[in-house]
Amino acid sequence: xxxxxxxxxxxxxxxxxxxxxxxxxxxxxxxxxxxxxxxxxxxxxxxxxxxxxxxxxxxxxxxxxxxxxxxxxxxxxxxxxxxxxxxxxxxxxxxxxxxxxxxxxxxxxxxxxxxxxxxxxxxxxxxxxxxxxxxxxxxxxxxxxxxxxxxxxxxxxxxxxxxxxxxxxxxxxxxxxxxxxxxxxxxxxxxxxxxxxxxxxxxxxxxxxxxxxxxxxxxxxxxxxxxxxxxxxxxxxxxxxxxxxxxxxxxxxxxxxxxxxxxxxxxxxxxxxxxxxxxxxxxxxxxxxxxxxxxxxxxxxxxxxxxxxxxxxxxxxxxxxxxxxxxxxxxxxxxxxxxxxxxxxxxxxxxxxxxxxxxxxxxxxxxxxxxxxxxxxxxxxxxxxxxxxxxxxxxxx
Ligand SMILES: Cc1ncc(COP(=O)(O)O)c(C=O)c1O
Numbered sequence: 001x002x003x004x005x006x007x008x009x010x011x012x013x014x015x016x017x018x019x020x021x022x023x024x025x026x027x028x029x030x031x032x033x034x035x036x037x038x039x040x041x042x043x044x045x046x047x048x049x050x051x052x053x054x055x056x057x058x059x060x061x062x063x064x065x066x067x068x069x070x071x072x073x074x075x076x077x078x079x080x081x082x083x084x085x086x087x088x089x090x091x092x093x094x095x096x097x098x099x100x101x102x103x104x105x106x107x108x109x110x111x112x113x114x115x116x117x118x119x120x121x122x123x124x125x126x127x128x129x130x131x132x133x134x135x136x137x138x139x140x141x142x143x144x145x146x147x148x149x150x151x152x153x154x155x156x157x158x159x160x161x162x163x164x165x166x167x168x169x170x171x172x173x174x175x176x177x178x179x180x181x182x183x184x185x186x187x188x189x190x191x192x193x194x195x196x197x198x199x200x201x202x203x204x205x206x207x208x209x210x211x212x213x214x215x216x217x218x219x220x221x222x223x224x225x226x227x228x229x230x231x232x233x234x235x236x237x238x239x240x241x242x243x244x245x246x247x248x249x250x251x252x253x254x255x256x257x258x259x260x261x262x263x264x265x266x267x268x269x270x271x272x273x274x275x276x277x278x279x280x281x282x283x284x285x286x287x288x289x290x291x292x293x294x295x296x297x298x299x300x301x302x303x304x305x306x307x308x309x310x311x312x313x314x315x316x317x318x319x320x321x322x323x324x325x326x327x328x329x330x331x332x333x334x335x336x337x338x339x340x341x342x343x344x345x346x347x348x349x350x351x352x353x354x355x356x357x358x359x360x361x362x363x364x365x366x367x368x369x370x371x372x373x374x375x376x377x378x379x380x381x382x383x384x385x386x387x388x389x390x391x392x393x394x395x396x397x
Contacts, residue, residue, distance in 0.1 A: 006334050007336060008336050008377075009336045009337050009338045010205035010377050011380070012204055012209035013272075013276055013377065013378040017268045018265045021268045025260045025263075030240065030260060031260055031261055032257070032259050033055070033257040033258060034260045040258070040264075041055050044217075047270055048191070050195070050198070053215055053216070054217075054231060055266075056214045056215065056231055056257065057255075057258055059199045060087040060091050061214060062199035063091035063145075063173065064092075064095075064256075066171050066216065068095065068230055072142055073095050076096075077098040077100045077142065078098070078142060078143045079119070079143070080099045081102060081147050082101045083368070084149065084344065085341055097142070101356060102116050103362065103363050103364050104367070106367070108152065110155070111144070113161065115363075116162060120162075120166055123136065124141055132166050141166060142169060144168050144169075146170060146173065147175075148173065150176055150307075150308075150340065151306045152180070152300065153180050171196075174191050174198040175206065176207075178191075178192075178207050178273070180306055198217045200214055200215040200217070202262070207273065207276065208266065208269045210266045211265075213262045229253060230256075231256040232253060233249065233253045233255065234252050235248075236248045236250055275378075276378040277308070280308040281308050283311075283376060283382065283385055290389035295396055296313045296315060296316060297313065299371065310373045315372070330392075330395070336375065337372045337374055339372055339373065340371070343361060345357075345360075
């Protein structure tokens with residue numbers, strides 16, 4: 001079977017409108033950050049209710065900019081869930097911070113306030129300045145990263161309480177969470193609207209796809225001004241519309257700006273997002289209906305609040321096949337699946353550099369051995385979902 005025939009697990013939903021928008025920018029002669037990027041930021045703010053939005057070239061760049069905003073450095077440590085994409089941890093190491101991995105909740109796969117509190121209490125101590133110090137490394141605990149995995153919001157009330165208690169900043173990795181909502185003690189909020197910092201991804205597989213790209217939303221206007229400079233070499237003022245050659249650099253920054261071609265695609269995708277989301281939710285509902293009775297636990301249970309970025313299931317121990325056997329059997333039948341995610345402590349670099357031990361992550365380990373993500377994207381025909389469920393029924397029933 002060639003690659004073309006095999007059903008992918010994710011596919012961007014791009015069409016004539018996106019092609020027209022990109023062509024318009026190419027014909028305009030202004031390709032880099034300009035009017036499209038500014039318009040995309042305004043529209044993103046309007047859509048999410050975020051006070052500030054900065055378009056960047058990836059979610060990873062957004063996370064790095066957040067670590068600059070918080071002035072994280074080699075004396076600091078950041079709590080990261082054990083199950084996430086590598087970028088969540090990696091971005092904080094750019095400024096020298098230490099990623100401290102914490103086990104996730106066995107059911108939700110998300111960072112859990114009480115597990116995280118247990119981790120802090122067991123591994124850190126308070127110094128006379130009221131800072132929490134990680135005993136083994138001597139680092140100050142400065143922030144925690146809530147990853148809304150699959151577009152399912154973390155317990156933000158619980159994590160915010162924890163952050164207040166331990167003097168931590170809350171950073172939201174919202175790569176999967178556009179659009180997602182959280183309902184807490186103060187009512188419902190869209191992810192990004194109340195966040196101190198949230199980082200979104202527009203990578204090729206994401207709910208809103210521009211190929212590469214991201215958006216950083218934040219509350220503080222002053223911090224936004226500084227990060228706007230840092231995203232483009234630390235240059236004061238925009239390149240677009242600058243009539244004269246003179247500009248100043250206040251501090252070194254990065255080449256993290258978004259180009260107008262991608263912003264134009266993003267604007268179309270944002271307009272189409274509600275319709276694309278409806279399809280994701282409908283397909284997830286079909287999966288739930290048709291997988292009933294099989295030895296699977298659905299982790300990405302469809303809810304109106306979730307972004308339904310993924311459809312991750314956990315294979316129960318009563319199943320006839322192990323996860324790897326199931327993945328292989330689906331693959332040979334033309335169905336690609338994925339795994340979100342390999343726990344970070346399993347990577348050679350993490351094991352060697354930070355000496356993590358699998359035994360410290362019983363939930364992540366149990367999940368890792370049993371999870372897989374089934375194909376889900378707006379253009380996936382419902383008949384194909386039926387076919388996939390039929391194959392699963394044959395293999396597991
Ligand atoms: C949870 C999570 N965080 C961060 C990222 C990084 O996003 P980007 O590729 O836009 O840098 C990803 C990308 O897959 C992700 O899944």
